[in-house]
Amino acid sequence: MAEELEIDPKTELVRALDAADGSALLAAAGDVHYADLASLYENLDDEQRDRLLKTIGPEMATDVIAELPDTLIEEALNHFKPAQLRVLLGNLSDDDRVDVFQVVSEEAQVRFFSLLGPRDKELTRSLLKYEEDTAGGRMTTRIGRITADMTVKQAITVLRRDREDTETLARIFVVDEEGRLVGKIRLRDLAFSTWDTPIRDIMEEADEFILATADQEEAARTLSKYDLIVLPVVDEFHHLLGVLTYDDALEILQEESTEDIEKLAAIGGDQSEVTYLNTSVGVQYRRRVTWLIGLAFVSIASGYVMFRFSEILSQAFVLSLFLPMVVAAGGNSGGQAATMVIRAMALGEISTGNALRIAWKEARTGLFLGLSLGLAIAAFITLVLPQLQNGTGGPFDFPHLAFAVAASITVQVLSATVLGALLPICARAIKLDPAVVSAPSLASTVDVSGMLIYFTTAGAILNLR
Amino acid sequence: MAEELEIDPKTELVRALDAADGSALLAAAGDVHYADLASLYENLDDEQRDRLLKTIGPEMATDVIAELPDTLIEEALNHFKPAQLRVLLGNLSDDDRVDVFQVVSEEAQVRFFSLLGPRDKELTRSLLKYEEDTAGGRMTTRIGRITADMTVKQAITVLRRDREDTETLARIFVVDEEGRLVGKIRLRDLAFSTWDTPIRDIMEEADEFILATADQEEAARTLSKYDLIVLPVVDEFHHLLGVLTYDDALEILQEESTEDIEKLAAIGGDQSEVTYLNTSVGVQYRRRVTWLIGLAFVSIASGYVMFRFSEILSQAFVLSLFLPMVVAAGGNSGGQAATMVIRAMALGEISTGNALRIAWKEARTGLFLGLSLGLAIAAFITLVLPQLQNGTGGPFDFPHLAFAVAASITVQVLSATVLGALLPICARAIKLDPAVVSAPSLASTVDVSGMLIYFTTAGAILNLR
Numbered sequence: 001m002a003e004e005l006e007i008d009p010k011t012e013l014v015r016a017l018d019a020a021d022g023s024a025l026l027a028a029a030g031d032v033h034y035a036d037l038a039s040l041y042e043n044l045d046d047e048q049r050d051r052l053l054k055t056i057g058p059e060m061a062t063d064v065i066a067e068l069p070d071t072l073i074e075e076a077l078n079h080f081k082p083a084q085l086r087v088l089l090g091n092l093s094d095d096d097r098v099d100v101f102q103v104v105s106e107e108a109q110v111r112f113f114s115l116l117g118p119r120d121k122e123l124t125r126s127l128l129k130y131e132e133d134t135a136g137g138r139m140t141t142r143i144g145r146i147t148a149d150m151t152v153k154q155a156i157t158v159l160r161r162d163r164e165d166t167e168t169l170a171r172i173f174v175v176d177e178e179g180r181l182v183g184k185i186r187l188r189d190l191a192f193s194t195w196d197t198p199i200r201d202i203m204e205e206a207d208e209f210i211l212a213t214a215d216q217e218e219a220a221r222t223l224s225k226y227d228l229i230v231l232p233v234v235d236e237f238h239h240l241l242g243v244l245t246y247d248d249a250l251e252i253l254q255e256e257s258t259e260d261i262e263k264l265a266a267i268g269g270d271q272s273e274v275t276y277l278n279t280s281v282g283v284q285y286r287r288r289v290t291w292l293i294g295l296a297f298v299s300i301a302s303g304y305v306m307f308r309f310s311e312i313l314s315q316a317f318v319l320s321l322f323l324p325m326v327v328a329a330g331g332n333s334g335g336q337a338a339t340m341v342i343r344a345m346a347l348g349e350i351s352t353g354n355a356l357r358i359a360w361k362e363a364r365t366g367l368f369l370g371l372s373l374g375l376a377i378a379a380f381i382t383l384v385l386p387q388l389q390n391g392t393g394g395p396f397d398f399p400h401l402a403f404a405v406a407a408s409i410t411v412q413v414l415s416a417t418v419l420g421a422l423l424p425i426c427a428r429a430i431k432l433d434p435a436v437v438s439a440p441s442l443a444s445t446v447d448v449s450g451m452l453i454y455f456t457t458a459g460a461i462l463n464l465r
Numbered sequence: 466m467a468e469e470l471e472i473d474p475k476t477e478l479v480r481a482l483d484a485a486d487g488s489a490l491l492a493a494a495g496d497v498h499y500a501d502l503a504s505l506y507e508n509l510d511d512e513q514r515d516r517l518l519k520t521i522g523p524e525m526a527t528d529v530i531a532e533l534p535d536t537l538i539e540e541a542l543n544h545f546k547p548a549q550l551r552v553l554l555g556n557l558s559d560d561d562r563v564d565v566f567q568v569v570s571e572e573a574q575v576r577f578f579s580l581l582g583p584r585d586k587e588l589t590r591s592l593l594k595y596e597e598d599t600a601g602g603r604m605t606t607r608i609g610r611i612t613a614d615m616t617v618k619q620a621i622t623v624l625r626r627d628r629e630d631t632e633t634l635a636r637i638f639v640v641d642e643e644g645r646l647v648g649k650i651r652l653r654d655l656a657f658s659t660w661d662t663p664i665r666d667i668m669e670e671a672d673e674f675i676l677a678t679a680d681q682e683e684a685a686r687t688l689s690k691y692d693l694i695v696l697p698v699v700d701e702f703h704h705l706l707g708v709l710t711y712d713d714a715l716e717i718l719q720e721e722s723t724e725d726i727e728k729l730a731a732i733g734g735d736q737s738e739v740t741y742l743n744t745s746v747g748v749q750y751r752r753r754v755t756w757l758i759g760l761a762f763v764s765i766a767s768g769y770v771m772f773r774f775s776e777i778l779s780q781a782f783v784l785s786l787f788l789p790m791v792v793a794a795g796g797n798s799g800g801q802a803a804t805m806v807i808r809a810m811a812l813g814e815i816s817t818g819n820a821l822r823i824a825w826k827e828a829r830t831g832l833f834l835g836l837s838l839g840l841a842i843a844a845f846i847t848l849v850l851p852q853l854q855n856g857t858g859g860p861f862d863f864p865h866l867a868f869a870v871a872a873s874i875t876v877q878v879l880s881a882t883v884l885g886a887l888l889p890i891c892a893r894a895i896k897l898d899p900a901v902v903s904a905p906s907l908a909s910t911v912d913v914s915g916m917l918i919y920f921t922t923a924g925a926i927l928n929l930r
Binding site: 033035156160187188190191192207208220221223224225226227229246247249250251253254256257258260261262264265266267275276277281284285288289291292293295296297299300302303304306307310313314317318320321322323324325327329332333335336338339340343344347349350354357358361364365368369372373376377380409413443447451 | 742746829
């Protein structure tokens with residue numbers, strides 16, 4: 001609290017770790033939140049990690065390991081002996097346990113599975129059938145669950161008995177005798193009602209739910225849209241399977257936003273959970289090299305167009321002044337359009353069906369953007385360039401040049417904008433990831449089209465070749 | 466529920482709206498979640514909006530208006546008469562009310578303020594002193610708040626009395642007689658404890674809190690990191706001012722991720738709350754045109770370098786084949802590095818202080834990336850290009866050319882990678898937004914450096930000019 005003047009427990013923990021002072025280490029670790037312990041763990045060397053985990057033991061390590069990035073989990077678990085692992089794996093909440101099984105190697109999967117109790121074995125097996133990135137793959141099955149014909153008193157008795165087994169009591173779900181979701185109730189309504197009230201009278205309808213097979217991002221956005229603390233997860237027969245909680249949703253949204261941003265920058269792989277400073281140069285290299293080489297070879301196409309039209313360039317060197325501008329304007333305007341559309345698709349706003357409406361909207365936006373850019377450049381060429389003539393090597397027909405550059409930049413921006421908007425939609429229509437496909441295909445097409453548009457339009461207007 | 470075969474209330478609502486059927490409209494609106502009503506509202510024309518709001522009245526409209534994007538709020542409120550507005554503004558939760566005051570015009574601010582009751586006036590004024598994007602600007606002050614010396618029974622009595630006024634009872638905070646935060650307690654601990662237990666005995670320490678002046682994204686990430694439902698917001702004397710709830714955090718993270726992505730694509734402005742299809746062409750145009758024209762003029766610098774070196778190009782036309790590749794490789798590798806660093810900074814992983822460590826890491830990554838790319842291109846030039854010789858217009862000294870291109874691409878990728886990593890750090894050091902500054906400054910610098918590196922390196926190796 002404010003008046004205490006203690007040493008920060010994190011500082012103390014690092015000191016105790018370096019001094020190999022076991023009892024101080026255990027005491028300090030008890031004062032540090034498990035999320036902070038997990039962040040600290042990432043920055044330790046192997047010997048320190050071993051000392052920390054062995055000192056705090058499997059009980060305290062459970063929460064820490066659940067917070068670690070995927071790539072560190074197997075290594076962390078291997079610091080424990082089988083008997084300790086049995087305790088640790090049993091302590092994990094069922095959704096965290098499934099996460100562990102989804103990220104470790106096959107060899108470890110078999111080894112860890114043999115350490116589970118019979119009930120956990122069955123539960124883990126049944127949860128593992130859902131993909132890691134679906135609502136079913138992220139849900140927890142530890143939930144408060146009562147039936148509609150109970151009284152408040154019976155419900156409280158049941159919930160109190162199962163207390164250790166329920167991850168959240170913020171919302172309690174009501175099922176019928178078949179286990180189908182029929183309603184929900186808040187703990188506060190139980191606490192503030194008389195004991196003989198039937199649950200049926202105080203429960204609300206559970207209108208918001210999600211199928212176990214739905215995408216995790218859809219589940220997170222549903223929970224967020226309706227301001228829910230927990231979102232019930234059901235199968236196709238409306239049986240209540242589990243819930244997704246708000247903290248799962250927060251985690252999913254953070255993961256997906258990092259993933260989206262990295263895809264737009266043509267970075268591959270699935271390492272986004274590890275912090276930047278803890279990723280090795282080798283991993284950084286592997287995540288980036290493929291796209292980089294791919295994109296480089298694609299740009300040979302632009303080079304080929306430039307090579308083919310070199311004659312035109314050599315007839316009017318001044319054209320090279322605006323070549324990078326025309327090409328870059330296409331990349332920038334196409335990238336803006338693609339970003340708007342990819343983002344809107346990710347938020348579920350637009351679908352393949354309204355592609356025409358989007359294309360029409362982007363065509364108008366692109367036309368205005370292209371015209372503005374063309375006018376700005378034309379003004380620059382006619383008004384500013386003559387003043388700088390000395391630097392550019394001789395007299396040109398400036399109005400003529402202005403028209404040639406302005407016309408090609410308008411065509412380039414208009415076409416790049418429409419293309420940028422349509423590429424993600426086409427990618428989705430053929431079931432490819434819009435964010436992954438759009439950046440490289442846009443870069444290549446727009447660069448080539450920029451070269452072609454510039455040389456043919458400007459060449460024709462200036463009567464070259 | 467599953468067995469009912471009703472018409473979807475949303476479909477029914479749209480029908481009733483078109484038919485101007487008031488009672489059917491009211492009934493249908495009652496069956497639709499307010500979040501869905503807000504989404505529907507965005508797609509209505511002005512007449513339909515007026516009909517919908519007037520039919521559902523100020524009570525039901527309160528929740529809908531709180532969910533609307535910022536830009537639609539003032540217009541929506543203007544559909545109501547002052548007497549209705551008084552009800553509506555009084556019904557809003559205090560954090561939503563502050564949001565309304567933050568987004569409407571000054572004229573409306575004064576008009577709406579005069580409609581508030583004295584208590585709401587004072588509260589709104591005190592909350593308005595926090596910036597919109599800080600923890601204080603997003604917090605709610607409706608919280609369960611008890612003192613440590615109460616018994617469970619006294620606490621329940623207080624909480625039950627204030628029930629209508631507390632946004633969440635999931636976590637209840639304990640303050641001392643000065644109003645300073647001293648602990649927290651869960652409703653379930655109250656419900657499951659005997660009535661004469663002192664709160665002091667069952668409360669936990671409230672170790673996680675945030676200053677009212679902290680950035681909203683930091684607050685959201687703190688809540689998420691520690692898996693909290695509510696995060697207490699305090700002033701510098703540790704007085705409990707309010708709480709940030711998990712649904713605020715979900716909203717903040719969604720807003721910030723959209724903002725980050727748009728900044729990386731050089732899209733300006735603050736319209737991210739309105740859906741793509743509901744943004745007019747004019748707004749789209751304004752958000753994109755400034756950066757587009759700015760970036761275009763910046764690329765005149767690249768054009769100037771190309772123009773200056775046109776002689777070298779005309780001596781060896783074949784160089785144009787690889788010019789776009791060298792330039793693009795810099796843009797791509799620099800963009801990847803900048804994205805990794807901006808993302809890591811947004812997640813609070815890295816600071817200006819460890820700039821050198823990051824530069825060293827990126828230098829190694831960039832060197833390996835550049836060498837790989839150089840080797841790939843060199844192999845292509847020596848092995849594949851001779852086969853295509855007919856298409857490229859004559860015999861070249863392929864090994865010589867391969868060395869020239871590979872050397873320049875390695876230098877370009879290495880320098881662009883280091884630059885891409887350092888630019889966001891420098892931007893932050895001089896208090897600029899890294900995401901906004903990095904994309905354009907990177908594009909311009911790397912394009913120019915690519916031209917320069919290519920012409921000087923390749924020109925020297927091939928003995929041109």
